[in-house]
Amino acid sequence: MLYSTNVPSQGYFKSLSSVVLNHKVVTDLHKGWHDVPTLKIVTAEDLDLLKLTQQQKDALELRKYLHDRSLMQYADKMEDAGLTVSKLLKMRAIALSSQFSMRRAHVAIVFKRESTNSSTTNVDQELKFKEGHVFKGIVAGKTTGHHLCSCFDPSPILDDVAPYPSLANISIRKLTTEYKACVECQLATKAPLLKASELWNEKPTVLLCIRRPGCIICRAEAHRLYSRKPVFDALGFQLVVVLHELIESQVKEFWPRYWGGMVVIDQSMGFFKALGSGKLLKERFLTDIVLNSRANYKAAKASGFKGNHIGEGEIKGGLFVIRRGRGGVAYQFIERKLGDWAPIVEVIEICSRVQNES
Numbered sequence: 001m002l003y004s005t006n007v008p009s010q011g012y013f014k015s016l017s018s019v020v021l022n023h024k025v026v027t028d029l030h031k032g033w034h035d036v037p038t039l040k041i042v043t044a045e046d047l048d049l050l051k052l053t054q055q056q057k058d059a060l061e062l063r064k065y066l067h068d069r070s071l072m073q074y075a076d077k078m079e080d081a082g083l084t085v086s087k088l089l090k091m092r093a094i095a096l097s098s099q100f101s102m103r104r105a106h107v108a109i110v111f112k113r114e115s116t117n118s119s120t121t122n123v124d125q126e127l128k129f130k131e132g133h134v135f136k137g138i139v140a141g142k143t144t145g146h147h148l149c150s151c152f153d154p155s156p157i158l159d160d161v162a163p164y165p166s167l168a169n170i171s172i173r174k175l176t177t178e179y180k181a182c183v184e185c186q187l188a189t190k191a192p193l194l195k196a197s198e199l200w201n202e203k204p205t206v207l208l209c210i211r212r213p214g215c216i217i218c219r220a221e222a223h224r225l226y227s228r229k230p231v232f233d234a235l236g237f238q239l240v241v242v243l244h245e246l247i248e249s250q251v252k253e254f255w256p257r258y259w260g261g262m263v264v265i266d267q268s269m270g271f272f273k274a275l276g277s278g279k280l281l282k283e284r285f286l287t288d289i290v291l292n293s294r295a296n297y298k299a300a301k302a303s304g305f306k307g308n309h310i311g312e313g314e315i316k317g318g319l320f321v322i323r324r325g326r327g328g329v330a331y332q333f334i335e336r337k338l339g340d341w342a343p344i345v346e347v348i349e350i351c352s353r354v355q356n357e358s
Contacts, residue, residue, distance in 0.1 A: 213254030216307025
């Protein structure tokens with residue numbers, strides 16, 4: 001299985017659509033899945049279905065390598081030059097600088113990260129739960145930790161997770177199912193309403209509640225979580241994104257390009273209210289956006305994603321880990337300031353604990 005934890009930049013498969021891919025894939029690219037996370041975790045069967053040639057595989061590998069090192073600005077020129085990863089690593093620094101106008105610092109990244117095999121090392125370290133870890137999210141029955149280096153204290157912190165009844169009866173509508181390669185993207189905007197409890201009736205669930213699908217930070221966070229799908233699959237969990245506003249064009253841009261899992265709409269904002277003990281947590285422009293969120297925005301921007309300002313963006317989101325059936329909420333994370341992300345190590349640790357309970 002091809003598996004990368006890094007977020008693909010916008011246009012990740014740009015030149016592939018016009019140069020390398022066969023007609024079937026080109027047709028699907030125009031339907032909007034040219035840089036979906038699914039393509040980074042496709043199975044061997046999926047590759048056989050796409051019937052990739054060696055040239056196609058080399059192009060994918062080159063762009064994956066460059067993206068993992070935040071060097072996607074050189075991808076088009078390198079692909080046009082016929083470079084593969086092996087050829088790239090054999091080039092001299094001066095040749096990279098002269099042929100591709102590569103900055104000295106970027107040249108160093110090309111070779112330094114390969115020699116230390118940092119992609120694997122970083123993944124292992126990020127997923128490793130260390131003894132004495134202080135949770136930033138709320139574990140059922142325990143209190144959350146506090147953020148440091150904040151100019152103002154943003155939102156009130158709950159002492160415990162949301163009670164199960166406040167979530168179970170929320171009315172939702174499934175907009176999408178989990179994405180499958182070579183399946184046409186369709187939104188079920190007129191699907192019947194159902195109780196939220198049906199989501200986790202048979203399978204424990206990670207629910208990611210985002211502000212709006214066009215937000216660059218929300219896109220980065222969503223893909224960051226979904227890129228660990230193989231881990232959550234192994235733990236028996238499904239991944240679901242919750243929206244509170246339906247703008248079809250924005251959902252189509254978001255899914256499956258940035259999130260390949262199920263997407264549901266919660267227009268009553270029940271999940272978002274549950275994060276704030278029954279009240280919506282909203283952004284304060286000066287303290288939350290201007291003063292407290294610069295680092296989070298820069299981190300999302302560095303991923304290579306692009307965003308927009310379409311839709312309501314003041315309502316804060318968060319994340320729930322919910323046990324199967326009536327088992328209740330095991331973990332809850334509140335976006336206290338713009339761009340707070342639930343630490344992936346915490347989410348996986350809680351999911352592991354839930355798996356061990358059964």
